[in-house]
Amino acid sequence: xxxxxxxxxxxxxxxxxxxxxxxxxxxxxxxxxxxxxxxxxxxxxxxxxxxxxxxxxxxxxxxxxxxxxxxxxxxxxxxxxxxxxxxxxxxxxxxxxxxxxxxxxxxxxxxxxxxxxxxxxxxxxxxxxxxxxxxxxxxxxxxxxxxxxxxxxxxxxxxxxxxxxxxxxxxxxxxxxxxxxxxxxxxxxxxxxxxxxxxxxxxxxxxxxxxxxxxxxxxxxxxxxxxxxxxxxxxxxxxxxxxxxxxxxxxxxxxxxxxxxxxxxxxxxxxxxxxxxxxxxxxxxxxxxxxxxxxxxxxxxxxxxxxxxxxxxxxxxxxxxxxxxxxxxxxxxxxxxxxxxxxxxxxxx
Ligand code: ADE
Ligand code: ZN
Numbered sequence: 001x002x003x004x005x006x007x008x009x010x011x012x013x014x015x016x017x018x019x020x021x022x023x024x025x026x027x028x029x030x031x032x033x034x035x036x037x038x039x040x041x042x043x044x045x046x047x048x049x050x051x052x053x054x055x056x057x058x059x060x061x062x063x064x065x066x067x068x069x070x071x072x073x074x075x076x077x078x079x080x081x082x083x084x085x086x087x088x089x090x091x092x093x094x095x096x097x098x099x100x101x102x103x104x105x106x107x108x109x110x111x112x113x114x115x116x117x118x119x120x121x122x123x124x125x126x127x128x129x130x131x132x133x134x135x136x137x138x139x140x141x142x143x144x145x146x147x148x149x150x151x152x153x154x155x156x157x158x159x160x161x162x163x164x165x166x167x168x169x170x171x172x173x174x175x176x177x178x179x180x181x182x183x184x185x186x187x188x189x190x191x192x193x194x195x196x197x198x199x200x201x202x203x204x205x206x207x208x209x210x211x212x213x214x215x216x217x218x219x220x221x222x223x224x225x226x227x228x229x230x231x232x233x234x235x236x237x238x239x240x241x242x243x244x245x246x247x248x249x250x251x252x253x254x255x256x257x258x259x260x261x262x263x264x265x266x267x268x269x270x271x272x273x274x275x276x277x278x279x280x281x282x283x284x285x286x287x288x289x290x291x292x293x294x295x296x297x298x299x300x301x302x303x304x305x306x307x308x309x310x311x312x313x314x315x316x317x318x319x320x321x322x323x324x325x326x327x328x329x330x331x332x333x334x335x336x337x338x339x340x341x342x343x344x345x346x347x348x349x
Contacts, residue, residue, distance in 0.1 A: 002339055005346035007310040016299045016313060019341050020334045022103035022320035023096065023284055023295050025228050025251035027147070027177065028127065029076045029109060030287025031092040040078035040087075049074070060290055065209050065260050066179055068290060076112050085126025093134040093142065095288075099296035102334050103324050104134070104142045107175055111149045111160055124167040141326055145203065147175040148191060150183035157191040165198075172325055173201030175228065176218075180210040185218040192222040201325050203251075205229055209262065212236035219248070226251055226323060231262060233279075234270050244278040249323035254302040255293045256286035266305035275312055282320040314342055 007015055032040075034053045041048050050056040056075075062068040079085060089106065096104055106127065113123050124144075131142040146164055148157035164171065174195040176188055185204055192202055206218040208229035215233050218224045219242070230250040233239045243250065254269050256262075263269050274281045283302060288294040293301065299316070302308065321334045 002314070002342075004311045004314045004342060007342075007345050009309075011345060012303060012309070012313070013300055015310065015341070015345050016303065017100050017296055018345075019100060019313060019317045020102040020321065020337050021100055021295065021299075021317050022105070022282070022324040022326070022334075023101050024105050024226065024249070024282055024320060024324060025107070025253055025284035025286055026092070026104065026295075027072075027107045027109065027287050028089055028092060029079070029112065030072060030291075031095075031289050032075050032078075032088055033091070033289045036088065036091060037075050037078050040084055044078060044080045044084070046078045046080075048078070060259075062260055062290075068260055068287070069178060072287065072290060073112055076109070077116065079113060080118055080122075082122040082126035082129075085123055086130045089127050089130030090133065092288075093130060093138055093140055095294050096134075096140055097138045099294055101140060101295060102337075103321065103326050103330070104140055105145055105172070105325060106131070106142065107145050107147045107177065109147050109149060109177065110164060111152060111156065114160065114163070120163050121167070124164065124170050128167070128170040141330055143173075143325065144171040145173045145175045145201070146171045147177045148188060149178040150176050150187065150205075151179040154188055154191055157188055158194060161191060161194060161198075168198070171200070173203060175202075176204035176206075176222070177228070180205060180208055180214065184210070184214055186221045189221050192224075196223065201225055203228055207232035208257075209260075212239045215239055216242075225249075225325075229253065229257075231257060231270055231274075234273065240277055240279065243280075247280045249319065250274065250279060250281045251284045251323075252281050253284045253286035253291075253298070255288075255291045255298050259291040266301055269302065269306060271302060272306040272308060272312070275315060280319050280323060281316070282323055283316050284320075310342070310345075314338070 134140040204218040205228040207215040226249040
């Protein structure tokens, strides 16, 4: 066991930035900043129902997941060409670099684009070119996870998966996102079974707003390798035990939960309790352009609100690296670097 030494509170922000981290729950369309939405609208001749950047940003006051999704899909309507997808992802990677991210697994929603007549190839090639450049130019290891929109039918999901197969080498897994309540995991049993047969990784949003039963079914029916969000699991003791026993990773998104009113205040968030219980939780940004912060900001605000310290910082960073779908070699290298960072901060304390 690696011994984590205490670190002075005033040095925590610097530590949180410096420690190598993975981001495992970021919807790349949720990284579209209002400025880029307007720039792409102008470039592509798309009309927006907002007068300017300020008016759009002012609309970012959400009462629940659906109120956000309505705006999020409207924002994505400016994405038409391969270069648009590249530019969006590249802007995220530059931010990721400054936040100390060494590994990023990007969710993307092809149905949001193909339903508007955008070619699957434009989405796939723009995003995968940005991932390749993130690796060669920024040293960030990056891969794509194709998400099915759960408010659409399973047939639509199955067709989308087949349509994406010419680009099979460009994505490593599938996920399940969009409106949760009323669209339980088992609705997508066949789509996930097909994805697993293709050798893809499988993850799903569950227990963001939906009940613990949705987390159970994501595990038992979809056979997911990680649960996205999962914060409602805390209301089911047997489920918590299962998550701990199997060390199932949870990709928790604190600022998202705050902005979508899952918790009233950040200090009410259950991440600290999850970690104390032995759940393999991670911190992620979800849709950073909409929720007021990228990954480092999520760490900073959560650590301040929940009064977390160096042991939790080490656990969260280690959980993120270990729960990633990167190679074992990469994971070992990052874990070594993580330990060096903690030793460096302890020595100077
Ligand atoms: N799509 C983008 N962000 C999402 C979230 N937080 N939950 C479900 N679907 C999403
Ligand atoms: Zn999400």
